[in-house]
Amino acid sequence: MTLNVAIVGAGLVGSAFIKQLAASKLDVAVVLIARSSKTIVSMDFSPLNLANVDFSAASEGGWTPAQIAEFLSKSPVPAVLVDNTSNEGLAQAYPEFLAKDISVVTPNKKAFSSTIELWNKLFDKSNKALVYHESTVGAGLPIISTLNDLIATGDRVHKIEGILSGTLSYIFNEFGSSDVAFSAVVKKAKELGYTEPDPREDLNGLDVARKVTILSRLAGNLVAGPTAFPVDSLIPKPLESVESVEDFMAELPKYDTDMAKLRDDAKAEGKCLRFVGKVDLTGTPSVKVGVEKYDLSHPFAALQGSDNVIAFTTERYPSPLIVQGAGAGDAVTAMGVLADLIKIVQRGGRK
Ligand SMILES: NC(=O)C1=CN([C@@H]2O[C@H](COP(=O)(O)OP(=O)(O)OC[C@H]3O[C@@H](n4cnc5c(N)ncnc54)[C@H](OP(=O)(O)O)[C@@H]3O)[C@@H](O)[C@H]2O)C=CC1
Ligand SMILES: N[C@@H](CC=O)C(=O)O
Numbered sequence: 001m002t003l004n005v006a007i008v009g010a011g012l013v014g015s016a017f018i019k020q021l022a023a024s025k026l027d028v029a030v031v032l033i034a035r036s037s038k039t040i041v042s043m044d045f046s047p048l049n050l051a052n053v054d055f056s057a058a059s060e061g062g063w064t065p066a067q068i069a070e071f072l073s074k075s076p077v078p079a080v081l082v083d084n085t086s087n088e089g090l091a092q093a094y095p096e097f098l099a100k101d102i103s104v105v106t107p108n109k110k111a112f113s114s115t116i117e118l119w120n121k122l123f124d125k126s127n128k129a130l131v132y133h134e135s136t137v138g139a140g141l142p143i144i145s146t147l148n149d150l151i152a153t154g155d156r157v158h159k160i161e162g163i164l165s166g167t168l169s170y171i172f173n174e175f176g177s178s179d180v181a182f183s184a185v186v187k188k189a190k191e192l193g194y195t196e197p198d199p200r201e202d203l204n205g206l207d208v209a210r211k212v213t214i215l216s217r218l219a220g221n222l223v224a225g226p227t228a229f230p231v232d233s234l235i236p237k238p239l240e241s242v243e244s245v246e247d248f249m250a251e252l253p254k255y256d257t258d259m260a261k262l263r264d265d266a267k268a269e270g271k272c273l274r275f276v277g278k279v280d281l282t283g284t285p286s287v288k289v290g291v292e293k294y295d296l297s298h299p300f301a302a303l304q305g306s307d308n309v310i311a312f313t314t315e316r317y318p319s320p321l322i323v324q325g326a327g328a329g330d331a332v333t334a335m336g337v338l339a340d341l342i343k344i345v346q347r348g349g350r351k
């Protein structure tokens with residue numbers, strides 16, 4: 001076996017990742033699979049059987065990030081943490097893994113949009129372990145790799161602009177093109193697996209703000225974090241203090257007419273609504289996230305389903321380089337995570 005892998009998180013993305021990994025026959029041994037309260041582990045590093053992941057047989061009790069890092073540090077071959085959770089604590093612990101030469105692959109945006117101090121630790125040149133996070137922006141679409149390649153080869157980014165949320169793309173595509181209620185489309189986006197575990201993180205703009213923070217930082221503009229620039233929220237004011245997701249979803253239909261008015265006003269102008277993120281580095285750097293109106297002839301108006309579209313305007317690409325396609329969903333997100341793991345295997349698990 002070339003590498004030992006711990007998979008933390010076996011929800012929508014994690015389960016799809018396990019299926020794709022099993023089918024890929026990649027030369028790795030999965031030695032730990034964890035959910036929040038159950039952990040399956042092979043203490044002697046013999047490979048777990050991915051065709052039969054049975055949490056019912058696992059003993060109760062989740063492992064802490066420190067326990068997982070300690071276990072992987074004993075691996076006789078290079079080890080990789082695949083974090084398929086949206087957990088903040090695990091994200092904050094990546095430096096502990098990197099310090100033990102354990103590589104990290106993840107679709108979890110939390111670490112990369114956290115403090116600059118954490119960002120610097122993740123990308124410290126002295127780390128021997130590797131960090132790949134393609135699915136943190138645009139799911140499996142080649143956005144992080146494209147931006148990294150542009151920069152590594154000496155291009156200069158002028159602007160990055162796009163629709164970066166699969167959930168909000170789906171909502172505005174569906175809601176904008178029919179008379180369906182806003183709350184019904186939000187519910188459907190959740191059922192389709194596009195939303196964050198808590199869909200309010202999509203609706204309040206924070207998920208897009210996290211992605212824009214990551215893109216801005218990779219382009220060299222080290223914004224302090226996702227709350228350091230203007231972000232529009234689609235959460236009705238009276239629902240901001242609602243505690244549970246269930247109560248929030250139950251209350252949302254009361255505000256359908258407000259959202260319908262926004263849509264109908266845009267329609268009356270011959271326009272449509274889109275939720276966009278922008279990084280502009282042409283003068284004083286600026287970053288923003290919010291709802292904008294677009295002419296129906298604009299490429300952003302013609303998206304389908306959960307499509308994302310990202311336009312990079314650079315010195316070499318004054319007519320922007322555009323990446324477009326499904327930007328959320330279990331299979332397309334897992335594909336980005338697996339492609340990252342394959343890169344780590346190809347590099348032998350170390351820099
Ligand atoms: N869904 C999508 O389209 C996309 C998702 N992502 C990202 O992928 C990640 C996963 O999303 P998704 O699969 O939809 O989320 P889910 O809620 O379906 O799954 C999350 C999984 O993480 C587990 N988990 C949470 N906390 C811990 C912990 N402390 N220790 C161990 N396991 C834990 C949960 O355990 P349990 O099963 O016990 O609840 C669950 O299995 C998120 O970071 C999301 O932002 C990125 C791009 C697109
Ligand atoms: N909730 C996110 C999932 C991918 O990052 C989205 O809708 O884009």
Ligand code: NA
Pocket residue numbers: 134135136137138139140141142143144336
């Ligand atoms: Na991506």
